[in-house]
Amino acid sequence: MTYLIELKDVNIDIKKKQILKEVNFKFEKGKIYGLLGPNGAGKTTLLKSILGVFKPTSGDILFNGHNIYRQPSMNIMKEIGSIIEFPGFYANLTLSENLALHMSYHRIKYRQEQIDKLLNFVGLSKQKDKLFSQTSLGMKQRMGIARSIANDPQLLLLDEPTNGLDPQGIKQVREMLIQEVELNDRTIIVSSHLLNEINLIADQLLFMNNGEIILTTENKEEMNLFEIQIVQSDEEKLEELQRLSGIEVIKSTPTYLEIITAMEEPELLGYINNILQIREIKCSNISLEDLYLYLLSESRSEEDVQYAIS
Numbered sequence: 001m002t003y004l005i006e007l008k009d010v011n012i013d014i015k016k017k018q019i020l021k022e023v024n025f026k027f028e029k030g031k032i033y034g035l036l037g038p039n040g041a042g043k044t045t046l047l048k049s050i051l052g053v054f055k056p057t058s059g060d061i062l063f064n065g066h067n068i069y070r071q072p073s074m075n076i077m078k079e080i081g082s083i084i085e086f087p088g089f090y091a092n093l094t095l096s097e098n099l100a101l102h103m104s105y106h107r108i109k110y111r112q113e114q115i116d117k118l119l120n121f122v123g124l125s126k127q128k129d130k131l132f133s134q135t136s137l138g139m140k141q142r143m144g145i146a147r148s149i150a151n152d153p154q155l156l157l158l159d160e161p162t163n164g165l166d167p168q169g170i171k172q173v174r175e176m177l178i179q180e181v182e183l184n185d186r187t188i189i190v191s192s193h194l195l196n197e198i199n200l201i202a203d204q205l206l207f208m209n210n211g212e213i214i215l216t217t218e219n220k221e222e223m224n225l226f227e228i229q230i231v232q233s234d235e236e237k238l239e240e241l242q243r244l245s246g247i248e249v250i251k252s253t254p255t256y257l258e259i260i261t262a263m264e265e266p267e268l269l270g271y272i273n274n275i276l277q278i279r280e281i282k283c284s285n286i287s288l289e290d291l292y293l294y295l296l297s298e299s300r301s302e303e304d305v306q307y308a309i310s
């Protein structure tokens with residue numbers, strides 16, 4: 001299977017500081033991915049690395065199988081629309097003129113009808129002749145979305161696109177993004193601090209902290225947390241366990257494991273009984289929100305959420 005985007009062992013250092021650490025992930029076409037994490041987790045840096053702004057210090061980023069830094073191509077960049085940091089527009093041009101300028105600048109052939117259609121899609125038809133400087137924050141965000149899809153890209157990278165919007169605006173953006181995937185088969189990677197908001201649209205969630213993806217999950221409601229006492233194990237076996245899909249090892253010592261999964265106990269045991277000898281297993285439900293807080297909790301040392309044997 002060719003993935004739209006593949007991140008392979010991506011590390012990014014900026015000014016001698018490690019900002020992204022060993023990031024590995026494959027993004028499929030036609031899905032919405034939610035990137036979650038606190039301030040400074042590395043979400044924007046991850047989006048910028050896919051956009052071609054931050055070259056990995058080591059590792060590779062592939063777009064449709066092409067390495068975007070080793071085989072750079074304008075054609076790849078044309079396939080990516082983005083809102084990263086505040087979208088810049090010309091204050092003294094109207095919304096319609098701003099989009100026309102964007103199209104010309106990117107050598108996109110267009111007719112006024114297309115601009116009208118874009119403005120209509122983001123709910124700005126009535127404001128099309130307003131100067132950009134005279135629009136509200138919500139309107140500016142919508143203009144960002146209009147511009148990001150103007151060149152009909154395969155991939156949208158959106159950094160907190162609902163920042164500053166009221167609840168109605170947030171709902172509208174949500175609906176627009178779902179429509180973009182359903183009607184135009186785009187892939188969207190959207191970052192946010194807000195689990196509940198992103199949970200409403202994302203097919204898959206990526207939790208980040210300290211430059212690492214600490215958990216990925218498709219399940220959008222409750223997960224099972226397994227606390228497992230094991231007969232003394234070794235690093236190799238635990239690595240094998242971590243490679244199983246649908247299982248996240250969130251804590252491990254040679255005799256104890258914590259695993260998060262959507263699987264029920266018999267299914268999980270079917271996988272891990274082949275690898276480890278279990279003494280005792282306990283299961284409890286955990287909401288994604290509690291899991292997120294648990295992983296980010298300052299009371300837990302970073303080593304606790306590392307995947308290696310301590």
Ligand SMILES: Nc1ncnc2c1ncn2[C@@H]1O[C@H](COP(=O)(O)OP(=O)(O)OP(=O)(O)O)[C@@H](O)[C@H]1O
Nearest residue numbers: 014015019037038039040041042043044045046193
């Ligand atoms: N150009 C840069 N120069 C130096 N440090 C940077 C630069 N860009 C990002 N960083 C640092 O990288 C880390 C990750 O920042 P990033 O913006 O990716 O986090 P984030 O998860 O998007 O945070 P937020 O939710 O606050 O937007 C932070 O510690 C930040 O200070």
